[in-house]
Amino acid sequence: MGVNPAPSHRRSRESARMACEVIELLEVLWERGRDAVSSSPVSASQLRVLYSLDREEGINLRTLGELLGSAPSSVSRLCDRLQALGFVERAPSPVSRRELELRLTSHGKAYLLELRARREEALLTAIAAMTPTARKALLEGLKGFQEAVDETAPILRRGDTEDGAVRFA
Amino acid sequence: MGVNPAPSHRRSRESARMACEVIELLEVLWERGRDAVSSSPVSASQLRVLYSLDREEGINLRTLGELLGSAPSSVSRLCDRLQALGFVERAPSPVSRRELELRLTSHGKAYLLELRARREEALLTAIAAMTPTARKALLEGLKGFQEAVDETAPILRRGDTEDGAVRFA
DNA sequence: TATTGTTATACTCTATAACTATA
DNA sequence: TATAGTTATAGAGTATAACAATA
Numbered sequence: 153m154g155v156n157p158a159p160s161h162r163r164s165r166e167s168a169r170m171a172c173e174v175i176e177l178l179e180v181l182w183e184r185g186r187d188a189v190s191s192s193p194v195s196a197s198q199l200r201v202l203y204s205l206d207r208e209e210g211i212n213l214r215t216l217g218e219l220l221g222s223a224p225s226s227v228s229r230l231c232d233r234l235q236a237l238g239f240v241e242r243a244p245s246p247v248s249r250r251e252l253e254l255r256l257t258s259h260g261k262a263y264l265l266e267l268r269a270r271r272e273e274a275l276l277t278a279i280a281a282m283t284p285t286a287r288k289a290l291l292e293g294l295k296g297f298q299e300a301v302d303e304t305a306p307i308l309r310r311g312d313t314e315d316g317a318v319r320f321a
Numbered sequence: 322m323g324v325n326p327a328p329s330h331r332r333s334r335e336s337a338r339m340a341c342e343v344i345e346l347l348e349v350l351w352e353r354g355r356d357a358v359s360s361s362p363v364s365a366s367q368l369r370v371l372y373s374l375d376r377e378e379g380i381n382l383r384t385l386g387e388l389l390g391s392a393p394s395s396v397s398r399l400c401d402r403l404q405a406l407g408f409v410e411r412a413p414s415p416v417s418r419r420e421l422e423l424r425l426t427s428h429g430k431a432y433l434l435e436l437r438a439r440r441e442e443a444l445l446t447a448i449a450a451m452t453p454t455a456r457k458a459l460l461e462g463l464k465g466f467q468e469a470v471d472e473t474a475p476i477l478r479r480g481d482t483e484d485g486a487v488r489f490a
Numbered sequence: 491t492a493t494t495g496t497t498a499t500a501c502t503c504t505a506t507a508a509c510t511a512t513a
Numbered sequence: 514t515a516t517a518g519t520t521a522t523a524g525a526g527t528a529t530a531a532c533a534a535t536a
Contacts, residue, residue, distance in 0.1 A: 164445055167448050167460045168442075168445045170464060171448075172440050174463055174467055175351075179348070180369055180372055180373060183389070184389065197502085197503060198502095199348075212517075213517070214518080220349065220352070223506075224517075225519075226503065226505070227518095228520090229502085230504095232519095248512075248513075248517080249512060249513090250511060250512040250516070250518070251512095251516095251517060252518075268341055272337040272341050275340050276337045278470045279336050280469075281472055281473050282465045282466060282468075287329065287332055287333060287336060287465070288332065289459075289465065290336050290340075290459075291335060294459065294462065296451045296452060296456070296458065297343060297447060297448070298339065298342065298343055298346070300448065300449075300450040301343070303450055304446050304450050364503095364504095364526075366527085381494075391527075394495090394496075394529080395527050397495065398496095398527085399526075417493095417494080417535075417536075418535060418536090419534060491536100493536075494535075495532100495534085495535100496531105497532070498529100498530085498532095499528100499529090499531105502525100502526075502527075503524100503526070504523100507522090508521075508522100509518105509519080509521095510518085510519075511516100511517085512518100513515080513517100
């Protein structure tokens, strides 16, 4: 301990800290502006459901629960309300009569589109204030980061197992 | 409409979309891992309070509410529980007997430190998988972005007014 | 009278546990 | 019997409205 770390290690740690700060900032800012969209009051929890269903169409309730880190009962209630809003639909699974296939409705997809457009607009305000050099670096850096997350966060990757089932491990 | 936008505009929009995606990813992932810290179950809402008090020490309850976009009554309840956990303290304001000064306790600060360390560790896993070039770009880009947010999101900036009061407009 | 903070009430989110239907 | 999904109950987050104390 106390030895000089390699420059790339220091830079990694500095990047992590910086990313952490930026994300905290946006966690506070975005939650403030959530209600401004479509006059449809979708909570942060419901929004996480929409994100997940957008990424993994047709998953069942149990799998969604694992993805969110929430209990099945909580997810069931969330889906009750999102279904009542017309954003999510429960369809019977073709492979097992005790499972569901959860999907965004076109209404739900439209909501996500609008929310993302609004958030991107907010981000643009900040990005427009950056220097062209920093802007270019941000894009390159985020691209690389996203690819790296996709590789190192297996929970988000759908992988076929021998029996053909979908696994999220 | 339909005209070719300048390259810098296209890059800005692309950056915004990319940032949006990355943040959604982390909103889902981080919420899953929140409970793993210190065996202290701090909710996402409570966490936003801790972030805000860490940034703006000694603000009153109303101001915190504006910062979070929450009603004063909600903030009061949040503080009840954070105070019971020993993470936040309410002190009488020296300038007005009807106001409070809200602060993190040392216990609260320690919790934030631990949470951030854990999250930075998670980010490092991804960052370590990036190329050195992308890593460097990420750091430069995030730095520029954070500065730009600080400039363009006045709600987060504390500014003295003529009468010496603290304003968050 | 206006402002700061706290309660009262009602609805949403969350978890654990009990329950129904299916495999 | 084990698993997928739904209720039952209880505690936490949220907002609106009514309230107390202070300015």
